[in-house]
Amino acid sequence: MAEEAGLDLIEISPNANPPVCKILDLGKYRYELQKKKAEARKNQKVVEIKEIKLSPNIDTHDYEVKLRNAQRFISEGNKVKFTLRFRGREMAYQEQGEEIMARVVEDSDLYAKVEHPAKLEGKQITMVIAPK
Helix, strand or coil, rough: HHHHHEEEEEEECCCCCEEEEEEEEEEHHHHHHHHHHHHHHHHHCCCCCEEECCCCCCHHHHHHHHHHHHHHHHHHCCCCEEEEEECHHHHHHHHHHHHHHHHHHHHHHCCCCEEEEEEEEEEEEEEEEEEE
16 A cells, blocks of 8 residues: 555554554655754753852842842743852851851742752852742
């Protein structure tokens, strides 16, 4: 039947009883699969990680501006990495840094979830939040 129609006989599921075959044009079928893959790749969103740097003695207005930027990044579908860097004697006041990171988590709770909790690595605390 496939030869009469000028098409190919393609085995779809060889392990079935009886085996399932289709009569279609193999070249056209492969072309359509390739088009579907390209379309799926085109519609896919690449998630970026945006970084926001803080310091332990940040002022309230500066903090609010950085939080607004984080909210904008998250609304665009990106993840946000907060980095709080200690310089010199600021290492003696790590509690302040932890309080700031806790405040970030609390203020961004409505639109984001914590993906990696705040963690001290050397002289900086890092945390990643992602969209809900």
